Amino acid sequence: MPPPVLLSAANPGPYTGDGNNTWFLDGAEPALIDAGTGEPAHLEALAEVLDGRPLARVLVTHDHPDHASGIPAIRDCWPDVEVLAVAASCRPSRTLIDRERILAGDRVLHVVYTPGHAVDHACFWDEGTHELYAGDMVRLDGSVLIPAGRGGHLRTYLASLDVMAALGARRLYPGHGPIVEDPAAVIGRTRDHRLAREVQIAACLASGLVTVEAILGHIYPDLPPALEAAARLTVEAHLEKLREDAVG
Numbered sequence: 463m464p465p466p467v468l469l470s471a472a473n474p475g476p477y478t479g480d481g482n483n484t485w486f487l488d489g490a491e492p493a494l495i496d497a498g499t500g501e502p503a504h505l506e507a508l509a510e511v512l513d514g515r516p517l518a519r520v521l522v523t524h525d526h527p528d529h530a531s532g533i534p535a536i537r538d539c540w541p542d543v544e545v546l547a548v549a550a551s552c553r554p555s556r557t558l559i560d561r562e563r564i565l566a567g568d569r570v571l572h573v574v575y576t577p578g579h580a581v582d583h584a585c586f587w588d589e590g591t592h593e594l595y596a597g598d599m600v601r602l603d604g605s606v607l608i609p610a611g612r613g614g615h616l617r618t619y620l621a622s623l624d625v626m627a628a629l630g631a632r633r634l635y636p637g638h639g640p641i642v643e644d645p646a647a648v649i650g651r652t653r654d655h656r657l658a659r660e661v662q663i664a665a666c667l668a669s670g671l672v673t674v675e676a677i678l679g680h681i682y683p684d685l686p687p688a689l690e691a692a693a694r695l696t697v698e699a700h701l702e703k704l705r706e707d708a709v710g
């Protein structure tokens with residue numbers, strides 16, 4: 463089985479790192495994990511690996527612009543492509559259900575519903591190789607944002623990390639940053655990072671820092687302006703979880 467081919471979505475930026483990862487799975491039914499943003503360089507790289515063959519399908523992990531906004535451009539290039547996602551909002555050819563099996567390249571991938579970073583986030587599990595296409599569940603080049611009020615929900619995200627951990631993957635192919643070769647450790651560190659932030663934010667509240675602005679300034683003193691809005695939403699996600707925990 464040929465390994466997945468990394469095709470950068472060619473959209474570098476403060477949220478996307480060097481640009482989103484999309485993963486091309488070659489085989490009888492060539493498939494792409496995540497659509498990118500329609501950058502010409504991405505579409506050209508995709509055309510090159512297809513070498514004249516049609517793209518059979520695109521599996522979209524979630525409907526955030528850096529993963530899904532390239533769907534129309536891909537459809538323009540490959541009109542018969544089947545776009546599959548749990549998220550109906552990105553207008554897939556049809557929506558996926560949890561644990562459904564999809565042919566991608568020469569592999570059978572299982573849909574694993576993992577909401578929390580986004581309301582309709584899914585990972586794709588290759589049971590044959592014990593590898594997981596992980597979307598935005600973890601990343602080695604920064605923190606996963608939990609955008610409260612925009613589909614992000616911290617309690618749900620932590621539960622989805624447990625679902626991921628239970629798979630026992632030996633490798634993760636994330637939507638951003640390097641391939642994860644030690645999934646259990648990285649999932650554990652990701653969970654610990656969120657819980658450490660929760661302790662920090664609870665301490666802020668206890669010391670009288672009760673506004674999002676005050677908390678933001680305290681826990682992210684050197685935050686680049688470009689990331690401020692996302693950090694604010696993540697603080698709000700923590701506050702939401704603390705309120706939920708308080709009521710049981």
Ligand SMILES: [Zn+2]
Nearest residue numbers: 526579580598
């Ligand atoms: Zn995302």
